[in-house]
Amino acid sequence: MLFPQQIRSQFPILGREVASRPMVYFDNAATSQRPQCVLDMQDDLCRRHNANIHRAVHTLSYEATDFYEKGRIAAQRFVNAASPQEIVLTAGTTSAINMVAQSMVRGGFLKEGDGILLTEAEHHSNIVPWQMACQMCGAHLEVVPVRAGAASANDGAVDMEAYREALRRGVRMVAITHVSNILGAVNPVREMVAEAHAQGIPVLVDGAQGIGHRRVDVQQLDCDFYAFSGHKIYAPTGIGVLYGKREWLEKLPPVMGGGDMVAKVTFEKTTYADIPLKFEAGTANYVAAACLAPALEFASSLAGDRQAALHEKELMAAMDAALGSVSGIFVAAAAATDRIPLYTFTIDGVHPLDAATLLDKMGFEVRSGHMCAEPIVSRIGGGSMLRASLMPYNTVEEVEAFGAALQRVVKMLRQ
Amino acid sequence: MKSIEDIQSEIAEEFAVYDEWLDKYEYLIDLGRELPLAPEGDKTDANLIEGCQSRVWLTCTRDADGRLHFAADSDAIITKGLISLLVRVFDSQMPRDILDADLHFIDDIGLKENLSPTRAGGLAAMIKRIRDYAAANLEG
Numbered sequence: 001m002l003f004p005q006q007i008r009s010q011f012p013i014l015g016r017e018v019a020s021r022p023m024v025y026f027d028n029a030a031t032s033q034r035p036q037c038v039l040d041m042q043d044d045l046c047r048r049h050n051a052n053i054h055r056a057v058h059t060l061s062y063e064a065t066d067f068y069e070k071g072r073i074a075a076q077r078f079v080n081a082a083s084p085q086e087i088v089l090t091a092g093t094t095s096a097i098n099m100v101a102q103s104m105v106r107g108g109f110l111k112e113g114d115g116i117l118l119t120e121a122e123h124h125s126n127i128v129p130w131q132m133a134c135q136m137c138g139a140h141l142e143v144v145p146v147r148a149g150a151a152s153a154n155d156g157a158v159d160m161e162a163y164r165e166a167l168r169r170g171v172r173m174v175a176i177t178h179v180s181n182i183l184g185a186v187n188p189v190r191e192m193v194a195e196a197h198a199q200g201i202p203v204l205v206d207g208a209q210g211i212g213h214r215r216v217d218v219q220q221l222d223c224d225f226y227a228f229s230g231h232k233i234y235a236p237t238g239i240g241v242l243y244g245k246r247e248w249l250e251k252l253p254p255v256m257g258g259g260d261m262v263a264k265v266t267f268e269k270t271t272y273a274d275i276p277l278k279f280e281a282g283t284a285n286y287v288a289a290a291c292l293a294p295a296l297e298f299a300s301s302l303a304g305d306r307q308a309a310l311h312e313k314e315l316m317a318a319m320d321a322a323l324g325s326v327s328g329i330f331v332a333a334a335a336a337t338d339r340i341p342l343y344t345f346t347i348d349g350v351h352p353l354d355a356a357t358l359l360d361k362m363g364f365e366v367r368s369g370h371m372c373a374e375p376i377v378s379r380i381g382g383g384s385m386l387r388a389s390l391m392p393y394n395t396v397e398e399v400e401a402f403g404a405a406l407q408r409v410v411k412m413l414r415q
Numbered sequence: 416m417k418s419i420e421d422i423q424s425e426i427a428e429e430f431a432v433y434d435e436w437l438d439k440y441e442y443l444i445d446l447g448r449e450l451p452l453a454p455e456g457d458k459t460d461a462n463l464i465e466g467c468q469s470r471v472w473l474t475c476t477r478d479a480d481g482r483l484h485f486a487a488d489s490d491a492i493i494t495k496g497l498i499s500l501l502v503r504v505f506d507s508q509m510p511r512d513i514l515d516a517d518l519h520f521i522d523d524i525g526l527k528e529n530l531s532p533t534r535a536g537g538l539a540a541m542i543k544r545i546r547d548y549a550a551a552n553l554e555g
Binding site: 019351353357362412415 | 436491
């Protein structure tokens, strides 16, 4: 079978209809679909191996624990972490970032007067946890602009001059996205990490959008933290990964207590388990964690596949053509030199909510609104935009049909 | 004077001719284009009903007979079409009748998904606002 049909056939959901038409799923940046191997793992865990992990000596618990730890090892290999101990399993990217932000404050690594550097194009999940950290300790945000919008180069690039200047203004933490969920442009994370480290500043990378489209090697990036969610890369919701450098994980205090995160508990004093378990309080979502193994294996097989890389290029060329044929369209970061197949746009005289409603009735599942990145969407898109985001299981034919559907929608709606 | 129930039946009949989703929406868009706009001066924060993705402005006045009159506008045209239907159902009605109405036409015409409180268009919030106006204008 030819690519992408050979992988498409592994996703049962892609065969369904919406509004009596073949469904075209273009909301992958919000969540990706799950291949049969992941659905099988989910099912098998629940049917055959369901027991709480880590504590019991019985067979079922041993099996469930084994699957859970295999999920961790799969994540470690996928991002090339030095050790599985550097992989904390969380509920998702948001939970991972909140954990780091609160722990940095509690551990005294962020204090009054310190700056926390973000880019302008962050998702709320990489803004709000840091605002909360600021409220806790009296730190403040330093926001670096990106070149996006009709009156700019619109290549989605971070203003590196402003970045360097901000680093010298008392910044003690850098939290940046690998790929913005609005712009789709890939940030030069390695360079940004090197610049921050030159000033002794740690860096957290929000990998929610990057993980599904770029090979991530945390040792090569040299970032201190890299957070991502399983459900953006073929795994179920409710599982995420926080990679943290050993030295950081060892010195950061846990922010949630209870369950399996302890070494010894008395009413006077509790000592904590070693990393990574000291950050994994409570019963983990071990079913979803186990699914990381087949999901990341599936993603790895694509990452090394020349046909897949070629296919992604074809998808992006087709999308450029489809969007380019719509009059009055503005595509965020259209001039990006390095991007993922994620396109956020506005069309003159067409409300994004109307367009998304009609597209749904034509079978196209796309996002509209501020997409949890209100600051950047307010600045470049008036507070509401449309977004089509693709995965390798999408086809050029779908993109071409989308172009035709957009033309029709514009004709119906334009005021 | 048509009752709220009569108007709801009328609307259901009008929509019954459309089998296709897109045709229903095309009709809604036409209705949206015809909606008498609320004057720009009425698009104030006080009259604004903030949906997640579109904005709706609603004003209410009361005539000498005690009947309520609504004018509405939105920045999204499908939302506008939907609110034009709501205005048609409730305009010139008595507050008590508005409060007692069983609002079923949106379900009848197959657009119930638009009524969900989490729906981006803010229609549920608009219905609540209409009922609030009615409650505030009850006699006695």
